[in-house]
Amino acid sequence: MRPLTPREKRVLRLGVVVVALYVTFFGGKFFATRRADYRKLLADGQKINQEIRSYEDKVLTLTTLMEKFNLDPAKLSKATVVGETSSAIQKAAASGGIQFGPIRESPGRPAARELATVKLEGSGPLPALLTFLHRLDSLGFPAVLDSVQLGADPTKPGLLKLSLTIIIMDFEQWKTEEPPHA
Numbered sequence: 001m002r003p004l005t006p007r008e009k010r011v012l013r014l015g016v017v018v019v020a021l022y023v024t025f026f027g028g029k030f031f032a033t034r035r036a037d038y039r040k041l042l043a044d045g046q047k048i049n050q051e052i053r054s055y056e057d058k059v060l061t062l063t064t065l066m067e068k069f070n071l072d073p074a075k076l077s078k079a080t081v082v083g084e085t086s087s088a089i090q091k092a093a094a095s096g097g098i099q100f101g102p103i104r105e106s107p108g109r110p111a112a113r114e115l116a117t118v119k120l121e122g123s124g125p126l127p128a129l130l131t132f133l134h135r136l137d138s139l140g141f142p143a144v145l146d147s148v149q150l151g152a153d154p155t156k157p158g159l160l161k162l163s164l165t166i167i168i169m170d171f172e173q174w175k176t177e178e179p180p181h182a
Contacts, residue, residue, distance in 0.1 A: 068138070082116045085141040085168050089120070092139060096132045098124035098162070113170045117146070120164045123153045129162050142169040 004012070086103060093100055100122035108114025124132075129150070136145055149163040 081141060082118075082168055085139070085143050085166075086118055088139045088141060089118070089136070089143070089166065092135050093120075093122060093124075093132055096124065096128040096135075098122050098128050098132055108167065108170070115168045115170045118143075118164075118166045118168065120166070121162070123156060123159045123161050125158065126160055129160055136166075143167070144169060 082105060086105065090100065090103070100120050102121070104119040106117045106119075108116045133145070133148065136143065144167045146165040146167045147163075151161045153159045153161040
């Protein structure tokens with residue numbers, strides 16, 4: 001191979017510089033866009049991870065509430081929930097020594113997301129009534145205590161008369177509610 005002339009060396013150096021600048025400029029843009037894409041993907045992944053954590057917190061809260069109230073919405077049937085709730089209330093009262101008279105069930109207000117309203121009247125000793133009222137939230141049904149009236153029972157000394165109004169909530173309407181947009 002013949003030696004290069006100074007002019008050829010200069011052209012070769014200039015070509016190397018131009019190629020190096022070209023590679024640096026366009027290669028730098030290429031790597032910069034790749035780095036920006038990577039950072040965007042990383043930010044999206046962190047955002048999704050944060051959303052998953054919020055859902056994990058909601059699941060944990062819901063599981064705790066389901067265990068506390070002994071309530072499993074998946075096992076409830078809208079057709080039988082009123083009768084089953086009424087039966088569970090009667091069993092809880094009978095186990096505590098409370099005697100209920102007639103139980104009146106009336107349809108609830110759909111606008112208020114109610115299935116039915118149950119009115120109960122009965123009598124029993126004070127400790128049994130308080131225990132019964134305390135256990136109402138753990139029956140396993142979507143029941144809300146609307147009103148309570150306690151008074152002396154004139155026909156039975158030592159016993160108190162209890163009048164309750166319990167609202168049975170329509171759990172299916174609560175499930176389909178959209179979350180509020182903040």
